[in-house]
Amino acid sequence: MSAKVASPDAAKLSRPEPAIADRPRVRDRILETACELFYRHGIRAVGVDAIASEAGTNKMSFYRSFPSKDDLVAEYLTDQEGEYWKWWDEVIAPYAGDPRRQAEALIESVVDLARHKMKEASGCKTSRGCALGNACVEIPEDNQRLGDIVHKYKNEIRRRLRKLAREMGAREPEVLGDALMLLIEGSYYTRLTFPGNTGPVSAIPKAARALMEAHLG
Amino acid sequence: MSAKVASPDAAKLSRPEPAIADRPRVRDRILETACELFYRHGIRAVGVDAIASEAGTNKMSFYRSFPSKDDLVAEYLTDQEGEYWKWWDEVIAPYAGDPRRQAEALIESVVDLARHKMKEASGCKTSRGCALGNACVEIPEDNQRLGDIVHKYKNEIRRRLRKLAREMGAREPEVLGDALMLLIEGSYYTRLTFPGNTGPVSAIPKAARALMEAHLG
DNA sequence: GTCTAACGTTACCGATCGGTAACAGGTTAC
DNA sequence: GTAACCTGTTACCGATCGGTAACGTTAGAC
Numbered sequence: 001m002s003a004k005v006a007s008p009d010a011a012k013l014s015r016p017e018p019a020i021a022d023r024p025r026v027r028d029r030i031l032e033t034a035c036e037l038f039y040r041h042g043i044r045a046v047g048v049d050a051i052a053s054e055a056g057t058n059k060m061s062f063y064r065s066f067p068s069k070d071d072l073v074a075e076y077l078t079d080q081e082g083e084y085w086k087w088w089d090e091v092i093a094p095y096a097g098d099p100r101r102q103a104e105a106l107i108e109s110v111v112d113l114a115r116h117k118m119k120e121a122s123g124c125k126t127s128r129g130c131a132l133g134n135a136c137v138e139i140p141e142d143n144q145r146l147g148d149i150v151h152k153y154k155n156e157i158r159r160r161l162r163k164l165a166r167e168m169g170a171r172e173p174e175v176l177g178d179a180l181m182l183l184i185e186g187s188y189y190t191r192l193t194f195p196g197n198t199g200p201v202s203a204i205p206k207a208a209r210a211l212m213e214a215h216l217g
Numbered sequence: 218m219s220a221k222v223a224s225p226d227a228a229k230l231s232r233p234e235p236a237i238a239d240r241p242r243v244r245d246r247i248l249e250t251a252c253e254l255f256y257r258h259g260i261r262a263v264g265v266d267a268i269a270s271e272a273g274t275n276k277m278s279f280y281r282s283f284p285s286k287d288d289l290v291a292e293y294l295t296d297q298e299g300e301y302w303k304w305w306d307e308v309i310a311p312y313a314g315d316p317r318r319q320a321e322a323l324i325e326s327v328v329d330l331a332r333h334k335m336k337e338a339s340g341c342k343t344s345r346g347c348a349l350g351n352a353c354v355e356i357p358e359d360n361q362r363l364g365d366i367v368h369k370y371k372n373e374i375r376r377r378l379r380k381l382a383r384e385m386g387a388r389e390p391e392v393l394g395d396a397l398m399l400l401i402e403g404s405y406y407t408r409l410t411f412p413g414n415t416g417p418v419s420a421i422p423k424a425a426r427a428l429m430e431a432h433l434g
Numbered sequence: 435g436t437c438t439a440a441c442g443t444t445a446c447c448g449a450t451c452g453g454t455a456a457c458a459g460g461t462t463a464c
Numbered sequence: 465g466t467a468a469c470c471t472g473t474t475a476c477c478g479a480t481c482g483g484t485a486a487c488g489t490t491a492g493a494c
Contacts, residue, residue, distance in 0.1 A: 182400045213431070276483080277483095
């Protein structure tokens, strides 16, 4: 997103390393508020100055924790990806061994999240869909570092959905998996335009069920 | 996207108005290159200076044609919307009276456009999906003017697809229309991440067919 | 010929962008 | 104590952002 800067080699050998449990709080506060602001307003719309002051610190302390804004963005993306897989695994877990119910649970949770449930602490009113996908709109095409993060992430979603389709015995697992992915991604995308569940999101459960039955018959 | 500026009331009463056929070319050039740059790199990533010089003119001439960047963005969005409906109607036309084939034609054209066919003149290598949808990521939430353009547009897509579903005699037209919309929007969204047709886009035709058959029986 | 509208050019404005230098206070480990 | 580290603060850098003032040139309309 900007000019490269030589990283100041923060991990000097003289690092004491014992105080690793209760790490400094500034860096965490910055990352947390950055996640909120980036998600809600977009990456390019939020400057490092705004992030720092919103986190209760200043720009200088910001650059002591992050070599550049791009590094913060990279951490934002991987952070959001981690949250996503955590959500995924938690939704999947209760139906281990039943891939079809797992897929249904995922889709039901998607519409639930669209309706109202947002992150616990943050006062985020409306969901804005996929953080990684939205970031892809703003990431310049020559920034392979950030682009690869999103690409790997979306590829993993695709892989998991195809695997789920294969496990439930679909006739064409790749097609069914990709179709489910399109429904989910479409729901993320349209959430930018239609607040809450006023959009086509609510059609997902029936659509997904119809697709599964067609592929299982 | 920026501070509001009083419009200089360009349409003075003394406008001669005869030379309306061969309108000035500067404004058109600016709008055309703006469409390309906005679509390819995002709205926030492209400054008016870059647009003007890429269009073979300069910033001052730009502000003689557009009161502000926001006005240019608004025109960009409505322009892209117009292109979309033009494409839509052209794809629909050959199958008038056969709503199901119309829907199939739309979906086939969607994957065709993802594969290779891009705009005629512009050397745009890869499609980046929906211009209006992508813009929604970058539009600040308090900008009702731009937000409404996208909202109306997406609402019209939804209305047309639901209408198509109703015309083909679907049991639940709203559900089928919304499901088709999710597939299409999902294909637009994932096109940001997967170049060409390497993504789940190619699963659309089979998925759409399965959904239609399920809703028609 | 002259008037006018469209366009190019240069220079500038305040604001903000990402990023840095230098200094001061406070905590903690040893 | 003291040394190392974390943090806050102020001021600054060059670049770019959206937007404007003022002046010149060109070409067509009458």
